[in-house]
Amino acid sequence: MPRILLHVCCGPCSLMPIVHLRDEGWEPTAFFFNPNVHPADEWKKRRDAMRDAAARLDVPLLEEGEPVNPGLWTRGLGGVLQEGERCRFCYRPRVERTARLAAERHFDAFTTSLLYSRYQRHDVIAEEAERAAAAFGATFLYRDFRPWGWDGIAMSKELGLYRQKWCGCVLSMKEAFQQRKEAEKRKAEQKAERTARLAVEAEERRKKKEAIAANLNKRARKARARALAAETAPSL
Numbered sequence: 317m318p319r320i321l322l323h324v325c326c327g328p329c330s331l332m333p334i335v336h337l338r339d340e341g342w343e344p345t346a347f348f349f350n351p352n353v354h355p356a357d358e359w360k361k362r363r364d365a366m367r368d369a370a371a372r373l374d375v376p377l378l379e380e381g382e383p384v385n386p387g388l389w390t391r392g393l394g395g396v397l398q399e400g401e402r403c404r405f406c407y408r409p410r411v412e413r414t415a416r417l418a419a420e421r422h423f424d425a426f427t428t429s430l431l432y433s434r435y436q437r438h439d440v441i442a443e444e445a446e447r448a449a450a451a452f453g454a455t456f457l458y459r460d461f462r463p464w465g466w467d468g469i470a471m472s473k474e475l476g477l478y479r480q481k482w483c484g485c486v487l488s489m490k491e492a493f494q495q496r497k498e499a500e501k502r503k504a505e506q507k508a509e510r511t512a513r514l515a516v517e518a519e520e521r522r523k524k525k526e527a528i529a530a531n532l533n534k535r536a537r538k539a540r541a542r543a544l545a546a547e548t549a550p551s552l
């Protein structure tokens with residue numbers, strides 16, 4: 317059976333790649349190497365979730381590295397901080413280390429669980445992985461694991477794995493918090509708008525009811541006046 321080194325970014329993202337590589341006849345070994353995950357306690361949570369996933373799926377797991385200082389890591393981006401653009405420099409060391417290890421340990425190919433995420437840039441990952449493969453004499457296997465996104469989510473919930481709330485780096489953490497704050501603000505504004513609209517509609521209904529009641533009273537008074545006039549009119 318051909319052996320493949322699967323770079324894994326976290327437990328939940330590793331599930332479908334492991335399942336589908338096995339379905340294809342590969343024998344995967346997982347490799348956790350993610351200096352881009354900040355802060356340290358988040359890195360540990362993801363590492364532990366990966367250990368858990370590996371044990372549950374009975375897949376060998378190699379680990380390398382430890383939590384990296386977020387400031388140091390960010391400085392390593394050389395000023396490319398924009399979301400999307402900086403990611404190339406985040407994929408690069410991870411796929412390079414995986415390619416080198418795959419070559420050193422004579423794996424038939426390597427790939428990465430980053431290809432499971434619909435938030436990652438597949439074209440850039442593939443480009444960087446192909447470059448690393450050529451540089452270290454390894455074979456990169458491109459697979460698009462995204463179609464199994466929902467299966468992976470369901471399985472990670474079923475296994476009770478820790479599920480992260482931001483991509484990894486300190487910049488993505490701040491962006492995720494900011495997005496959540498903005499979403500909460502939008503939600504509160506929508507709620508306030510709805511409450512105000514309902515109050516206006518209720519007031520309009522009340523006024524309409526009042527007008528109908530006033531109209532009925534007026535007609536009743538007129539009818540009574542007519543009846544009275546008919547009773548008191550001198551008979552001829």
Ligand code: SF4
Pocket residue numbers: 352400402403406407483484485487488
């Ligand atoms: S957003 Fe994600 S992929 Fe991009 S640099 Fe940060 S951790 Fe890396």
